[in-house]
Each structure stands twice: as structure tokens, then as C-alpha cells.
Amino acid sequence: MSDAETADSEPVDVEGTGSDEDAYMGRREKRREDAALLTGRAEYTDDHEPPGTVHLAFVRSEHGHADLEGIDASAAEAMDGVLGVYTWADVDASPSPGRLPLSGLDPDVPAHPILATDRVRYHGQPIAAVVAEDRYRARDAVDAVEIEYEPREAVVDPRAATDPDAPQLFEAASDNVATAAEMGDADTTDEAFSAADRTVEIDLENNRLIPSALEPRAAVAEFDADDGFTVTMTSQSPHGHRRKLAHTLGVREGEIRVVSPRVGGGFGHKGHHHPGEAMAAWCARELERPVKWTATRSGNYLEGAHGRDHRTTAELAVDDDGSIRGVRAETVANVGGYGLGGGARMPVRYGRLLSSQYAIDAIHCETRAVFTNTAPIHSYRGAGRPEAIYVTERLIDIAADELGMDPVELRRRNLLEPDEFPYETPVGATYDSGDYEPAMEKALEAIGYDEYRDRPEFRPGETNAPDDDGLVRGVGVANYVESTAGGFESGLVRALPDGDVEVYAGTHSHGQGHETTYAQLVADALEVPLERIHVSEGDTAAIPTGTGTFGSRSTLVGGNAVVESAEKVLAKARQIAAAELGVDPERVEYEDGTFTVLEGDETVSFAEVADVAYGWNTPDGLEPGLEATTFYESEGAAYTFGTHACIVAVDPDTGDVEIERYVAVDDCGERVNPLIVDGQVHGGVAQGIGQALYEAVAYDEDGTLLTDSMDDYGVPRAADVPPIETDATVTPSPLNDLGVKGIGEAGTIAAPPAAVNAVCDAIGVDHVDMPLTGERVWRAIASEQKE
Structure with missing residues (x-):
């Protein structure tokens, strides 16, 4: 954390955007959540253990692809403390459909069963469920279940999977293609390429990642014949999980209550429906006892949704003057x-951001989403935006080298101008607002870009000369846009009789700081002290409905929802105050929690009005109570943008890479709490650096996951993440009254291309695939030296 992140709360002023000293908007308020989190008082799902709780564990497939010839659970069932061992036959004989909801695919392609049917299609797929009195006996019983397999040939590489001779996972998915789509106009793009002076090409891999939240997925399911299910679980979308659980269990949504307490990180994979939560609920009904399931780290790696994993061939057409065609x-x-859910549809939309920050008249993108014998893939922090921006930002650096032009100058010549917004790209994205060059110039100045390029050690197009310490250094820059928000969100604001205010939102925080951000927004709207605002999320019984937290959407849709509800509450409070003061509402002004008669001395406080609202003498025509609910729907996506830059040092003898400096300049519109914005940028950059330098999922040719623990999967440690210097510009979104945009995924989008561009600049090569391990970089240097 930077010094700025630990500073006392204070108003800020960025790029001329003024801040009212009395307003909470723009203050660096410390997160209200943190005291409970840091002292261990916060309750997570695994802390919840109702009386009589029993424990669930899974027998998982040892093969990437195999037929199930037999399951012998007799030894496990005979073990002391084991209450049941269940297979697909048991689920199939129950009233539950037993499959996770699936969208966007051929209906003949089967959805994921909560327990394997007659065939397993990836290593770690759940085959049987064991329930025992405690988690240790459950795990012992898992080892006692004997599975007879008939192995099949596996395929793990998506390009290889499209070969007609490759093993077919589903009859309805010819050549293993789950879905395919194209964006943009092929003919127009072909014409642009024909007319261009030059073209450059790249073949790259966007490496597969595993979400590694501090808290693994978990659920505690309770069942009552009269009240239905209560499922306490880690969730980014409690209402979404209620709907998906209802589908899998074959019950009505009203029969399920989902409660999501504190969530220790999500990054996408806690927004999806998985076998664990569904099976816990199924077993709770079967046994009529509370059933707890907490994923092990290795289980989460085997069966939790992975992310990314693209293989892309891309070209850029450019004229000699640097104009991108x-x-x-x-x-x-x-x-x-x-x-998994809508995961198969997600990749075919990634091309919408290939334009990045640039005026590119012709873009054409073809995408095929392909089944393989690997864990299911769904959204991982960024979900398509990092993949698209990585392609474009890598192409621009390669094109600059081809032209003999500074890569920043090539970017500068093609930036969209502020008067071009709203701007529709050739692939259908409509950018709401932007002013790209100031953010880029801030980043360049902060990193010392011009000074770096003037160093005698800098040798464009070849390996830079070593510094006195024997290391070669490079600088990398990446511009990005991030589409944020979408859909609707609910927000309920209720003033209590004593003037305290309760806020309920359909989003759910897993590190974003909603309890602080929403409180700041409502405190401003009602002009009441921050400490009188109490924010709640995560209980489908308390909140009308909601969409959840993902895609950097919460402040844009959730924030606007609670503000609109607060404004409705204030409007009703004004009517009550006017009645109390004996004047028309138009004659009442409101400031700092007090209603005052214009040109008079009579006053009534907000708390006094709230007390009247719940009394016996509510003004005529007004219902008792003082609350409002809003279902806010965004007019469209808001596009955050920025520039990240970093300097790396590479050891030419070993290929080891160290990021020495990292600068992030981001523009997410108006910033409710810059401290929380900085925290989100820090977290995203750390994960982006993880992808660039350390993280990659590895399967062997039989579909066995080789990186099934933190011993083998390279999550960056604290020492691996450099100090992150943050700054901002402010370009409000015209699509919402708050002028806000999202920020949660910016770092994962910008950091990978910035880091790869820097390493390629240092060692003088066109491209090295992520992660930039010492061996890969060393081989790239050796190959360059041979040439």
C-alpha cells in the first residue's frame, strides 16, 4: 500500500474536478469493513456451523477423459461416522434435474452434472459425494471409494481440439466447437489491409489462469420441509445463485434463501454455479441435516472455474506515417x-475491445470457443477485456518496431480525440466519454519515459546494453479501455425513526469496499453523518432482488440505485417536514440534516421527520414509513481508460525479470473514494503481473492437472509485486448522474501488455509468450543472439 492509501480521510482535487469540503464524495475514507476483517471478527461461510452440521467431500476423477465402468462405495459406507455416499444414480432418482444451468449453446450439448454420469471429461470432475459427521472422516471415506475407469484419449490444447481426428467430447459439438462468432466486416477489413503500406502479425497465447482468492468456495446448506432451503455461501451474486440453485434442485426460487456473509475475494469464480454448493443443498434435503462443504485449495484448482486460455493470430495494417488502418x-x-453458465459465450464477445483507445476504421475478429479435457473456464477478473487489449497493445509495439517509430508516438498518432465521443467502434462498442492523451502523458512523465529512451544503453530494435550491474532494462507502455457495468441493480434506503439510515443493495462486496462507498454516496444525498449510514448486502430475504458484483459494475449501477432511493426518501421527508412546519414543500429548504422554512427560523431535523414518519399522525396523503426502493438500469456500458507503464530489469544470463517501477494512471470518471480506487488498481495490477510473469495452468497430454497446488502454480508473493505508483484523470461518464465508471479490472487489463512490452523492449525481440519465466526469456535472448 502506498502512503496515500493510508492517509487520513480528506477531500481531493484531481485534474480540476473540485471537491466540496463537506461532501463525502471524493474523500479518501478508510474502509469501514477493515476493523472486523483485520481483528478476526468478520464471519465467513466456513465460520457458520449450525447445530448438527455434517460435512461433504467429493470423490474426484483421476483422469482427464474416461468412461466410468463402476463405483464401489461399500467400504466408505461402512466407515464410522459416514452418513451417505451418493452418485449420479441417486441424483437421477431424485426430483432434482441435477445439472448446472447452461446458456448460449446447442441444447443437445449436456450441461454440467453435479456428479459425473457415465463419463468424466476433466481431471477433478466430481464423481461421488461423501457426507460424514466431520470433514476428516469425510475425506478418509473419499479415499475408500473405488472407481473403475476405462481411459479415453484426451485433448487439452484448444487448437488441437478442432482437428477432426481429435477426441470428441460431445456429439452435438462438431470438432469440439462449442460456439463461434465473428465481429466487424471482413470485406472492409480486407480492403484496409490491401491499401496499407505495411502489415505486422503476431501469434500469441493468453495463458490460462486459476482464481486464487484467499477464501476458497464454500457453502452451508440447511433444509426445512416448511421453510425450504437456506444456503450460506461464498457468492458474488446471491440472487443469481438463488436462481441457479433453484434450477439445479428443481424447486421454486421462493423456496431458497441465499445468505452470503463476508467473502474473501472472488475474481469471477464465485459468481458461477458449481457442483459443491448444489450438492450441499441436495444432501441437506436428503439427510435433513445442515451440510457444509468447503473446497480444499487443490479441489478449487482442479474444479473451480479457470480463466483466459486464448490462442490468437492477429494482424495490424499500418501506413508508413503511423496511421493504423x-x-x-x-x-x-x-x-x-x-x-459453465454463460462461460462458453464469453470468448466470442472479446473482440469488442480490439479498438482499444484508437481510431481504427476496420476490424474483423473471428472466435471459436472449444471444448477440451480441462476444467471449465468462465470469467476471471477482466473477462475478455484483458485478452483483447493484450492483442492490440502487443501489435502496436511490433508495428512501431517495423516502422522504426517510437511505440508511444505510434499510439499518440492514433488516439481518439475528446470531441469524437460517443464513439462507436467497427466491432459495435460505443465508448461514452474519453480524453486519452492527458492520462498517457501523466504516465509517461511519471515513469520518465523520454529520459529512459535518451539513455546511451537504449538500442531500439535490439537487446539494450547492460547497465553497470549487468542487467538490461526496458520500458513498456500499455493503453487500455475497460467496459464497465450493464444491466440493472436494486437499492433500498430506509430511514429509521431515530434518523439512522439502512442501505440495502443487490450487489455484494468481496473486497470492493461497498460498505464505505455506498455510505459516502447516501450520506451526501441525505446530508447526514457517515456514521449514521449502515450498509447491508448478501441476503436474498432482506433485499428485493439483485444482479451482483462483477464486471466493474457495482458503483455505476449499485451506487446510482442507492442514491436514487436516497433522493426519493429525501423528497418524502421534505413533504413530512413541510407538514410539520405548516408550509408548502416548495417553501422548505434542506441543508446539513435540517429542514428550514425559507425566510423563516422554523426548523425540523431529519431525525425528527423520520420519527414523525413512523408515528400515529403521518401527514394526510402519505403512507407511514420513510423508505424507497429503486431498480436502476444503466443506459449502456461506461468505458474506463488509462495508461500503465513499467520499467523492468532482465538478467541476460538467467532471463530473470524484475519490475523495478510501475505507474498506473486511470480514469474511472468521478471517484467516490480515491483510496478504494487505488486499492482496486493495486489488486488488479498484482494479478496482472501474476499473469505476465508467474502464473500458468499446465496439463499433461492425458489431461492431468500438473499445477494443482500453490507449490506448482506461481501466484506472486508480496516480494514479487513492486510498489505501484497511482495517479488519475477524471472524465465523467455522461450516462449516469454520478458520472462514475468502474475500476476493478483495470490492472488485470493493462499490466500484462505493459510488462511484456517492457521485457521485449529490454531484450530486443518481437514477442515472448506469458508467463515470462526466466527460461522463456533466456531462450528468447539466446535465439536473438543466434540471429
């Missing part, structure tokens, strides 16, 4: 062994 991309994206 067009971009073409062809991508094969991995879906895994089953479609």
Missing part, C-alpha cells in the same frame, strides 16, 4: 470439459 484477429478459446 485495420486489425484482424482469429482466436481459438478454451471452454474446458463442460460449458
Whole structure:
């Protein structure tokens, strides 16, 4: 954390955007959540253990692809403390459909079963469920279940999976293609390429990642014949999970209550429906006892949704003066062994951001999403935006080298101008607002870009000369846009009789700081002290409905929803105050929690009005109570943008890479709490650096996951993440009254291309695939030296 992140709360002023000293908007308020989190008083799902709780564990497939010839659970069932061992036959004989909901695919492609049917399609797929009195006996019983397999040939590479001779996972998915789509106009793009002075091409891999939240997925399911299910679980979308659980269990949504307490990180994979939560609920009904399931770290790695995993060939057409004419991309994206929710549709939309910050008249993108014998893939922090921006930002650096032009100058010549917004790209995205050059110039100045390029050690197009310490250094820059928000969100604001205010939102925080941000917004709207605002999320019984937290959407839709509800509450409070003061509402002004008669001395406080609202003498025509609910729907996506830059040092003898400086300049519109914005940028950059330098999922040719623990999967440690210098510009979104945009995924979008551009600049090569391990970088240097 930077010093700025630990500073006392204070108003800020960025790029001329003024801040009212009395307003909470723009203050660096410390997060209200943190005291409970840091002292261990916060309750997570695994802390919840109702009386009589029993424990669930899974027997998982040892093969990437195999037929199930037999399951012998007799030894496990005979063990002391084991209450049941269940297979697909038991689920199939129950009233539950037993499959996770699936969207966007051929209806003949089967959805993911909560327990394997007659065939397993990835290593770690759940085959049987064991329930025992405690988690240790459950795990012992898992080892006692004997599975007879008939192995099948596996395929793990998505490009290889499209070969007609490759093993087929589903009859309804010819050549293993789950879905395919194209964006942009092929003919226009072909013409742009024909007319261009030059073209450059790249073949790259966007490496597969595993979400590694501090808290693994978990659920505690309770069942009552009269009240239905209560499922306490880790969730980014409690109402979404209620709907998906209802589908899998074959019950009405009203029969399920989902409660999501504190959530220790999500990054996408806690927004999806998985076998664990569904099976816990199924077993709770079967046994009529509370059933707890907490994923092990290795179980989460085996069966939790993975992310990314694209193979892309892309081209950029450019004239000698640096004008970009067009971009073409062809991508094969991995879906895994089953479609998971809408995960198979996600890759075919990634091309919408290939334009990045640039005026590119012609873009054409073809994408195929492909089944393989690997864990299912769904959204991982960024969900398509990092993949698209990585393609474009890598192409621009390669094109600059081809032209003999500074890569920043090539970017500068093609930036969209502020008066071009709203701007519709050739692939259908409509950018709401932007002013790209000031953010880029801030980043360049902060990193010392010009000074770096003037160093005698800098040698464009070849390996830079070593510094006195023997290391070669490089600088990388990446511009980005991030589409944020979408859909609707609910927000309820209720004033209590004593003037305290309760806020309920359909989003759910898993590190974003909603309890602080929403309180700041409502405190401003009602002009009441921050400490009188109490924010709640995560209980489908308390909140009308909601969409959830993902895609950097919460402040844009959730924030606007609670503000609109607060404004409705204030409007009703004004009517009550007017009645109390004996004047028309138009004659009442409101400031700092007090209603005052214009040109008079009579006053009534907000708390006094709230007390009247719940009394026996509510003014005529007004219902008792003082609350309002809003279902806010965004007018469209708001596009955050920015520039990240970093300097790396590479050891030419070993290929080891160290990021020495990292600068992030982001523009997410108006910033409710810059401290929380900085925190989100820090977290995203750390994950982006993880992808660039350390993280990659590895399967062997039989579909066995080789990186099934933190011993093998390279999550960056604290020492691996450099200090992150943050700054901002402010370009409000015209699509919402708050002028806000999202920020949660910016770092994961910008950091990978910035880091790869820097390493390629240092060692003088066109491209090295992520992660930039010492061996890969060393081999790239050796190859360059041979040439």
C-alpha cells in the first residue's frame, strides 16, 4: 500500500474536478469493513456451523477423459461416522434435474452434472459425494471409494481440439466447437489491409489462469420441509445463485434463501454455479441435516472455474506515417470439459475491445470457443477485456518496431480525440466519454519515459546494453479501455425513526469496499453523518432482488440505485417536514440534516421527520414509513481508460525479470473514494503481473492437472509485486448522474501488455509468450543472439 492509501480521510482535487469540503464524495475514507476483517471478527461461510452440521467431500476423477465402468462405495459406507455416499444414480432418482444451468449453446450439448454420469471429461470432475459427521472422516471415506475407469484419449490444447481426428467430447459439438462468432466486416477489413503500406502479425497465447482468492468456495446448506432451503455461501451474486440453485434442485426460487456473509475475494469464480454448493443443498434435503462443504485449495484448482486460455493470430495494417488502418484477429478459446453458465459465450464477445483507445476504421475478429479435457473456464477478473487489449497493445509495439517509430508516438498518432465521443467502434462498442492523451502523458512523465529512451544503453530494435550491474532494462507502455457495468441493480434506503439510515443493495462486496462507498454516496444525498449510514448486502430475504458484483459494475449501477432511493426518501421527508412546519414543500429548504422554512427560523431535523414518519399522525396523503426502493438500469456500458507503464530489469544470463517501477494512471470518471480506487488498481495490477510473469495452468497430454497446488502454480508473493505508483484523470461518464465508471479490472487489463512490452523492449525481440519465466526469456535472448 502506498502512503496515500493510508492517509487520513480528506477531500481531493484531481485534474480540476473540485471537491466540496463537506461532501463525502471524493474523500479518501478508510474502509469501514477493515476493523472486523483485520481483528478476526468478520464471519465467513466456513465460520457458520449450525447445530448438527455434517460435512461433504467429493470423490474426484483421476483422469482427464474416461468412461466410468463402476463405483464401489461399500467400504466408505461402512466407515464410522459416514452418513451417505451418493452418485449420479441417486441424483437421477431424485426430483432434482441435477445439472448446472447452461446458456448460449446447442441444447443437445449436456450441461454440467453435479456428479459425473457415465463419463468424466476433466481431471477433478466430481464423481461421488461423501457426507460424514466431520470433514476428516469425510475425506478418509473419499479415499475408500473405488472407481473403475476405462481411459479415453484426451485433448487439452484448444487448437488441437478442432482437428477432426481429435477426441470428441460431445456429439452435438462438431470438432469440439462449442460456439463461434465473428465481429466487424471482413470485406472492409480486407480492403484496409490491401491499401496499407505495411502489415505486422503476431501469434500469441493468453495463458490460462486459476482464481486464487484467499477464501476458497464454500457453502452451508440447511433444509426445512416448511421453510425450504437456506444456503450460506461464498457468492458474488446471491440472487443469481438463488436462481441457479433453484434450477439445479428443481424447486421454486421462493423456496431458497441465499445468505452470503463476508467473502474473501472472488475474481469471477464465485459468481458461477458449481457442483459443491448444489450438492450441499441436495444432501441437506436428503439427510435433513445442515451440510457444509468447503473446497480444499487443490479441489478449487482442479474444479473451480479457470480463466483466459486464448490462442490468437492477429494482424495490424499500418501506413508508413503511423496511421493504423485495420486489425484482424482469429482466436481459438478454451471452454474446458463442460460449458459453465454463460462461460462458453464469453470468448466470442472479446473482440469488442480490439479498438482499444484508437481510431481504427476496420476490424474483423473471428472466435471459436472449444471444448477440451480441462476444467471449465468462465470469467476471471477482466473477462475478455484483458485478452483483447493484450492483442492490440502487443501489435502496436511490433508495428512501431517495423516502422522504426517510437511505440508511444505510434499510439499518440492514433488516439481518439475528446470531441469524437460517443464513439462507436467497427466491432459495435460505443465508448461514452474519453480524453486519452492527458492520462498517457501523466504516465509517461511519471515513469520518465523520454529520459529512459535518451539513455546511451537504449538500442531500439535490439537487446539494450547492460547497465553497470549487468542487467538490461526496458520500458513498456500499455493503453487500455475497460467496459464497465450493464444491466440493472436494486437499492433500498430506509430511514429509521431515530434518523439512522439502512442501505440495502443487490450487489455484494468481496473486497470492493461497498460498505464505505455506498455510505459516502447516501450520506451526501441525505446530508447526514457517515456514521449514521449502515450498509447491508448478501441476503436474498432482506433485499428485493439483485444482479451482483462483477464486471466493474457495482458503483455505476449499485451506487446510482442507492442514491436514487436516497433522493426519493429525501423528497418524502421534505413533504413530512413541510407538514410539520405548516408550509408548502416548495417553501422548505434542506441543508446539513435540517429542514428550514425559507425566510423563516422554523426548523425540523431529519431525525425528527423520520420519527414523525413512523408515528400515529403521518401527514394526510402519505403512507407511514420513510423508505424507497429503486431498480436502476444503466443506459449502456461506461468505458474506463488509462495508461500503465513499467520499467523492468532482465538478467541476460538467467532471463530473470524484475519490475523495478510501475505507474498506473486511470480514469474511472468521478471517484467516490480515491483510496478504494487505488486499492482496486493495486489488486488488479498484482494479478496482472501474476499473469505476465508467474502464473500458468499446465496439463499433461492425458489431461492431468500438473499445477494443482500453490507449490506448482506461481501466484506472486508480496516480494514479487513492486510498489505501484497511482495517479488519475477524471472524465465523467455522461450516462449516469454520478458520472462514475468502474475500476476493478483495470490492472488485470493493462499490466500484462505493459510488462511484456517492457521485457521485449529490454531484450530486443518481437514477442515472448506469458508467463515470462526466466527460461522463456533466456531462450528468447539466446535465439536473438543466434540471429
